[in-house]
Amino acid sequence: MxxxxxxxxxxxxxxxxxxxxxxxxxxxxxxxxxxxxxxxxxxxxxxxxxxxxxxxxxxxxxxxxxxxxxxxxxxxxxxxxxxxxxxxxxxxxxxxxxxxxxxxxxxxxxxxxxxxxxxYDVERPPVDEHRRSVLKNQTYKSWAKGVSPRRLDHVNLHTSADSSDTYSFMENILGFKMREFLANDAGDILAGWMSVTQLVHDVALVSRPETPTKARLHHISYWLDDSQDILRAADILRENNFDFVGPGKHSISQALYLYVTDPGSGCRVELFTGSYLIFEPDWEPIHWHESERAFGNTYWGDSITNKELVKETIEAL
Amino acid sequence: MxxxxxxxxxxxxxxxxxxxxxxxxxxxxxxxxxxxxxxxxxxxxxxxxxxxxxxxxxxxxxxxxxxxxxxxxxxxxxxxxxxxxxxxxxxxxxxxxxxxxxxxxxxxxxxxxxxxxxxYDVERPPVDEHRRSVLKNQTYKSWAKGVSPRRLDHVNLHTSADSSDTYSFMENILGFKMREFLANDAGDILAGWMSVTQLVHDVALVSRPETPTKARLHHISYWLDDSQDILRAADILRENNFDFVGPGKHSISQALYLYVTDPGSGCRVELFTGSYLIFEPDWEPIHWHESERAFGNTYWGDSITNKELVKETIEAL
Amino acid sequence: MxxxxxxxxxxxxxxxxxxxxxxxxxxxxxxxxxxxxxxxxxxxxxxxxxxxxxxxxxxxxxxxxxxxxxxxxxxxxxxxxxxxxxxxxxxxxxxxxxxxxxxxxxxxxxxxxxxxxxxYDVERPPVDEHRRSVLKNQTYKSWAKGVSPRRLDHVNLHTSADSSDTYSFMENILGFKMREFLANDAGDILAGWMSVTQLVHDVALVSRPETPTKARLHHISYWLDDSQDILRAADILRENNFDFVGPGKHSISQALYLYVTDPGSGCRVELFTGSYLIFEPDWEPIHWHESERAFGNTYWGDSITNKELVKETIEAL
Amino acid sequence: MxxxxxxxxxxxxxxxxxxxxxxxxxxxxxxxxxxxxxxxxxxxxxxxxxxxxxxxxxxxxxxxxxxxxxxxxxxxxxxxxxxxxxxxxxxxxxxxxxxxxxxxxxxxxxxxxxxxxxxYDVERPPVDEHRRSVLKNQTYKSWAKGVSPRRLDHVNLHTSADSSDTYSFMENILGFKMREFLANDAGDILAGWMSVTQLVHDVALVSRPETPTKARLHHISYWLDDSQDILRAADILRENNFDFVGPGKHSISQALYLYVTDPGSGCRVELFTGSYLIFEPDWEPIHWHESERAFGNTYWGDSITNKELVKETIEAL
Missing domain, CATH: 3.10.180.10 (2,3-Dihydroxybiphenyl 1,2-Dioxygenase, domain 1)
Known part of the structure; x- marks a missing residue:
């Protein structure tokens, strides 16, 4: 099997x-x-x-x-x-x-x-009592400090390589299912949102021929439960003198987003909520045409430009 | 297989x-x-x-x-x-x-x-243009009328029968995984939350020896994206002269809820958001003891009493 | 008196x-x-x-x-x-x-x-029963249709005239109090937020020498109770094929905003929430320097450019 | 004057x-x-x-x-x-x-x-730089810790005395305006919501003949900007092992509420949002009849009983 x-x-x-x-x-x-x-x-x-x-x-x-x-x-x-x-x-x-x-x-x-x-194997260390949630199904107390996301959501990878090999590899070897994708007239996939879970994506892969090295990470993403949590995050980030992109809503994935960069590593973090779940076993990947790139990326709100997308990635090697 | x-x-x-x-x-x-x-x-x-x-x-x-x-x-x-x-x-x-x-x-x-x-087989009829979403990954325009939930979430079944057979059946024949359960000292499961998806439950089964007929439906549940949607639903229901239970938050499943009953069928509908997803393949079912029943049901907020739980179910036959 | x-x-x-x-x-x-x-x-x-x-x-x-x-x-x-x-x-x-x-x-x-x-004198016609709120302190049922704001909030006026006369007039004759203002090095007020109520502004006046006629209206504003109402409004507007600016948050007034234009009249409508109330009788107007204009206008989020501000005003004559 | x-x-x-x-x-x-x-x-x-x-x-x-x-x-x-x-x-x-x-x-x-x-006279001490907001119109950084309300809102007083004298005094000597009130058949005011500001109430006065001493404080109230802030407060309070009443919505004042008691002083604190503002100079006080007391108090949600209302007040002397 x-x-x-x-x-x-x-x-x-x-x-x-x-x-x-x-x-x-x-x-x-x-x-x-x-x-x-x-x-x-x-x-x-x-x-x-x-x-x-x-x-x-x-x-x-x-x-x-x-x-x-x-x-x-x-x-x-x-x-x-x-x-x-x-x-x-x-x-x-x-x-x-x-x-x-x-x-x-x-x-x-x-x-x-x-x-x-x-x-596969993992260790689950106990949490100190003063930080442990009163809920048996939750690890730590929520809302203890800062933006306070619930959980890791996904990663977004950029590559300058021809990515058709990567898509095949992700689907055929690793078992990811394509959920939404952006393609040009020639049928080349410019960006793909793939998952092994019922999330729209556990990983997105974006072709960026102009990236300085082949393997780059665009962002990692943490999930928050409510839309207003993203607005509260914006306030917290501003009060701490951080620049960020968002809030805005993607058409692709239907997610509310805010992007902010760790000043130490240069790793960008997406704060993320909304989106939808895919339960259908015969999900037909949503095909977005290259001409719909801007709308696909930004349903509404403050958005990141293509130029910034490339500039702010960090190496993933 | x-x-x-x-x-x-x-x-x-x-x-x-x-x-x-x-x-x-x-x-x-x-x-x-x-x-x-x-x-x-x-x-x-x-x-x-x-x-x-x-x-x-x-x-x-x-x-x-x-x-x-x-x-x-x-x-x-x-x-x-x-x-x-x-x-x-x-x-x-x-x-x-x-x-x-x-x-x-x-x-x-x-x-x-x-x-x-x-x-397995399904038909997907096209949606009239004036009701169709501008988003390719969404069926209808959102927020067109009323409470406006996003999707069906789960069902909650009550039975007066000894339910140990049902749990075995659900797990061994149908492949549901137990995610959280309430048990008494004797180890009998009084209520179980089970899923085949990454939701905490697609179905909950509750033992209610006092139900008038064996197979009852406690509620069906529709999902909304944000906590505030539940509060807005409360306003809409009151303006339309509906009684309801909630808003409140379950400890079990961590979901925000509001229950209202269809006056025609007597079928109770839960408006539902929050909760968490289970991605771990070796999820250990959360065990709640009978003594924790009230806390398990109501983390905070307006709650339904045991008496009402039974009275308001409808037959599922 | x-x-x-x-x-x-x-x-x-x-x-x-x-x-x-x-x-x-x-x-x-x-x-x-x-x-x-x-x-x-x-x-x-x-x-x-x-x-x-x-x-x-x-x-x-x-x-x-x-x-x-x-x-x-x-x-x-x-x-x-x-x-x-x-x-x-x-x-x-x-x-x-x-x-x-x-x-x-x-x-x-x-x-x-x-x-x-x-x-001063007003007539208060009764509301049809099916549209009347079940609350005695509220006029209509809330959330009946569309974005569904609670109440009118303020107006924003633009003028190409020297506006120092207008500010004096508003304060000395009409009794408005300056709450926040933007001024240049020479001390000229470029924009002023004034109120007779405890709102930060009932009216804002902005100097725009480049407006085609002297008296222009930049926008009228309707209030919504919650931040998420603005996000829901964004969804509703997109589903109805409207372009808009926002959501974003002003530093001046601390309000969450979204701007959309009536296609019939060209009148821009601001959907508005957040902000703060002024109860202090000796409120010292908040002075923003011209160099802080961008930050004063946009604490975070999608924002309107100066160019658009002028282009999209309508005549107020 | x-x-x-x-x-x-x-x-x-x-x-x-x-x-x-x-x-x-x-x-x-x-x-x-x-x-x-x-x-x-x-x-x-x-x-x-x-x-x-x-x-x-x-x-x-x-x-x-x-x-x-x-x-x-x-x-x-x-x-x-x-x-x-x-x-x-x-x-x-x-x-x-x-x-x-x-x-x-x-x-x-x-x-x-x-x-x-x-x-009237007040001193306004400067705020330490690391706690000061980056916004000129805001005192501290928001969301620094805990529930994080924006501002004091109102007080709620209980008395065992005949309160008609107090209402006259509040209106005629102190200049409060009655905004909403609850009265019995005899025309006695059982509870009144009064303000000098455009809030529905800066102070509420409730007649409770059964209170142990004449002057009691039912609660003080702090304001939060959004409905979801109240739900987040509920989570924070539970994680810190506090009992509370709410969330719920009052019909009178249309406010979303949550009540929690300071374990040191016994002073109850209401976390509060929503409500409405009164700009009309000829506001006609909203008259609720004694028979509407329960609905007036609780539009929906978890509510405080009359018995608790009395038991949990503290002396105000």
Whole structure:
């Protein structure tokens, strides 16, 4: 049986200014710290159930080390290793718990050059009593500090490479389903929103021939429950002297968004709500034509220009 | 390979006063009518993708005829028929399109006495231009009238029967996963929230020995995107002289709720938002003890009493 | 004793396409019609207490006839006439009920060229039962249709004239208090937000030397109770194929805004919430320097450019 | 000319457990501390413009010392002293700055037994840079901690005395206008909502013959901008193990409410939004009949019973 991915797990981030990144992610965005080990800080939102959804450490420049994905079953980790190798993609075993909270995994590069790591086993450390939610189905108390998103939502990857290989790879090897896409007259997919879950996307891939290096991360995205949470986030960010793009609403995915950049790593964070869920097993991917790019990106509100989209990505290698 | 259910499909409802039910569901709740055929009205919310999520017709009393579920694959419909019969459960084929929009299906009773119908094939009729959304990924214009929920969410079933058989059946035959449950000291499950999707529940089953007939429906639930939509719904309902319970927040499922009853059929409708999604493949069902029943039901806000819970259910036969 | 103005009353609007204007104001914005007389339609929001807050009639072009203000006492109407004439400003008596719902009034031009009309006596026609709110302190049922604002909030006037005369006039003759203002190095006021109520502004006056005629109206503004109402309005407007500016938040007045234009009259409507109230009797006007214009206008979000501000005003004569 | 009150100023509170009260008001409600002097803590909300809107100090039991009101003009303070004495009400001068931030004032008892203090002069201490808002028209950064209301809104007083004297006194001597009231068949006012501002009430007075002492405070109220802020407050309070009443909506005043009690002083705090403003100079007080008491109090949602209303008041002497 084919191995399957269950969900996006975490992003492993390197910051050129760790102190700034920690203020940004912990005090302003409001993530909680699970643990700190060997100089790496492991963070998550109050409604994340896993050990961490973001790790940050000091480096000489900001970039993304890899992106973690959890498989549906334990045997899927080695199942993917075999499948990848059978398809000519080198895949390396990574020792269990080398990353705190994350069991044995398999690392490889997708054709776009981004590094993915697949794991199944996880550790779930208990939460200190004063930070623990009074709800049994929630990890931390909500609204403890800053913007206070509920959970990690998705990642948005940019690549300068021909991305048709990547789309095939994502669909055929990794099992992602295309949910919405933007294509030109020639039928080339310029951007695709794909998921293994019922979200419209766990990952978006955007072709940007002009990016300085092949594998870039446009943003990671954290989910908030209500539209007004995004407006409150805008107030909090301004009071803390952050520039941002939004609020606005995408036509593609129907999500309300706000984009702000971590001043330490250069990693952009999307604060995100709304959108819709896909339960239909025979979902027909929504086809947006290149001429609809602006409308697809911005149903209404403040929006990011194409120029900014490219300039503000960080390397994902 | 085991057949699988993809999603809750629709509720087939009989009303003692069709005219009142149509005013309630179309003007007050704000559902759209896909079509009317042989005296049956087929309704759905602006963000439902299927032909209908609710049908209503005139009868001499209000009750639920059956609940429709869509399978993951076409062959799953007959796959379930075989699986049911192999387990001693009679299952009948229902002719394709006997219910408009719904292909060939299989009907059977779960041990609690509720009738389920499984189908895969669907028809997707085009929407009139003046009601169609300007968004390609949305069926109707949103906010056209009334409360205006986005989509059908779940059903809540009550039974006077010993429900341990039903839980086994739901999990082992139909493939539902238990997400949260309430149990007594003896380990009997008093209520269970189960899903085949990443929602906390597509269906909840509650043991109510005191219900007048075995198979009852406590409520059907429509989803709204934002918490404030529930408050706006409260205003709309009061202006239309409806009584309701809520707004309040459940601890179990973390959902914001408001309950109002269709005066024609007696069917209770929950307006619903918030809650959380379950992406973890090894989700450990949240165990609530009987002593936590009140807190589990009401995290805060106006709540329904146990007495009302029973009194206001309608027969599901 | 000095006569005093109590509140902004109504805007008298002429449309080049009455039918379009009525669809816009009644169906999309969701105002209610009090009455229609001699080709003039009298509209108000569900929470307006007066006969109307907007009148519209057909003309050969779109413009504003005059802006009505209610005085604090009956004798203030003639009190203002005497005060105006004593200050060399011609003021004409207008017959009672010439405008339905509005008693005897006095009309005059402010130095910026805009026509104001002052009245005290009002008629309060009963509301049809099916449209009347179940609340004794509310005029119509809320949320009956469209965007559904609660009440008229303020007007924003533009003028190409030297506006120092107008500011003096507004403060010294009419009794408005300056709440916030934008000034250049020379101390010239470029824009002023003034009120007789505890709102930050009942009227804003902006100097725009480049406007084609002296007296222009930039926008009229209707109030909504919640931030999310503005986001819902954005959805409704897009579904009805309207372009708009916003949502965004002003620093000056701290209000959340969205601007959309009536296609019939060219009158721009601001949908408005948030802001703050001024209870302090010794309020020191907030001074914004010309260099802070952009920040003063846009705390965050989608914003209107200076160029658009001028282009989209309509004549107020 | 008659002296006039401009606004509610502050509440002077004594707590039986100061430490608990400070945790409640500063960390949970999220008020800021202007200063601490002689064991008294002076607090205010992020959008309050005055030195403080609440003071708290340790005592042997919880009670309200007095309620401060700011006059419209400096001379109004002595003007009220003369007016009070002319009406046989003893009034004492209180030295300027005896209460930090508050100039010379006049103290007296209203017939219900509550102590009011009138002042005009105020001190406005600068805010530390790291807590100051980036907005010139706002005192502190918003959303820094806890529930984070914008400003003080009103007080609700209970009395066991015949309250007709108090209503006359409030209207005729102090200049409050009745906005809404509840009366029995005999025409006795059982509860009245009165204001000097355009709010529906700066003060409510409720007759409760069964209260243990004559002058009681039912609650003080802080304003939040949006309905969802009240729902977020509910989450925050539950996470901090507080019981509360609400959310719900009053018919009288149309306000969304949530009531929670300071565990130190026993003072109940209403978190409050929505409601409406009264600009009409000839406002006809809304008359609710005793039979409409329940509907007047609760338009929808979780509500406080009459029994609790009485039990949970604290002495205001």
């Amino acid at each position: 084919k191995p399957e991915i269950a969900k996006l797990g975490y992003i492993s981030l390197v910051s050129a200014d760790l102190e700034k990144s920690l203020v940004f992610f912990k005090d302003v965005i409001g993530l909680e710290e699970t643990e700190q080990k060997d100089g790496v800080h492991y963070l998550r939102a109050w409604g994340d159930f896993q050990h961490h959804t973001l790790s940050i450490e000091q480096g000489d420049r900001g970039y993304v080390k890899h992106i973690g994905w959890r498989t549906k079953k334990e045997e899927d980790v080695q199942g993917f290793k075999e499948l990848l190798e059978a398809n000519g993609v080198p895949a390396n075993n990574v020792e269990a718990w080398a990353t705190p909270g994350i069991g044995s995994s398999v690392a490889f590069q997708v054709p776009s050059g981004h590094t993915f790591q697949l794991y | 085991k057949p699988e259910i993809a999603k809750l499909g629709y509720i087939s409802l009989v009303s003692a006063d069709l005219e009142k039910s149509l005013v309630f569901f179309k003007d007050v709740i704000g559902l759209e009518e896909t079509e009317q055929k042989d005296g049956v009205h087929y309704l759905r919310a602006w963000g439902d993708f299927q032909h209908h999520t609710l049908s209503i017709e005139q009868g001499d009393r209000g009750y639920v005829k059956h609940i429709g579920w869509r399978t993951k694959k076409e062959e799953d419909v007959q796959g379930f028929k075989e699986l049911l019969e192999a387990n001693g459960v009679p299952a009948n084929n229902v002719e394709a399109w006997a219910t408009p929009g719904i292909g060939s299906s299989v009907a059977f009773q779960v041990p609690s006495g509720h009738t389920f119908q499984l189908y | 000095k006569p005093e103005i109590a509140k902004l009353g109504y805007i008298s609007l002429v449309s080049a396409d009455l039918e379009k204007s009525l669809v816009f104001f009644k169906d999309v914005i969701g105002l209610e019609e009090t009455e229609q007389k001699d080709g003039v339609h009298y509209l108000r929001a569900w929470g307006d207490f007066q006969h109307h807050t907007l009148s519209i009639e057909q003309g050969d072009r779109g413009y504003v006839k005059h802006i009505g203000w209610r005085t604090k006492k009956e004798e203030d109407v003639q009190g203002f006439k005497e005060l105006l004439e004593a200050n060399g400003v011609p003021a004409n008596n207008v017959e009672a009920w010439a405008t339905p719902g509005i008693g005897s009034s006095v009309a005059f031009q402010v130095p910026s060229g805009h026509t104001f009309q002052l009245y | 008659k002296p006039e009150i401009a606004k509610l100023g502050y509440i002077s509170l004594v707590s039986a457990d100061l430490e608990k009260s400070l945790v409640f008001f500063k960390d949970v409600i999220g008020l800021e501390e202007t200063e601490q002097k002689d064991g008294v803590h002076y607090l205010r909300a992020w959008g309050d413009f005055q030195h403080h809107t609440l003071s708290i100090e340790q005592g042997d039991r919880g009670y309200v010392k007095h309620i401060g009101w700011r006059t419209k003009k400096e001379e109004d303070v002595q003007g009220f002293k003369e007016l009070l004495e002319a009406n046989g009400v003893p009034a004492n001068n209180v030295e300027a700055w005896a209460t930090p931030g508050i100039g010379s004032s006049v103290a007296f008892q209203v017939p219900s037994g509550h102590t009011f203090q009138l002042y």
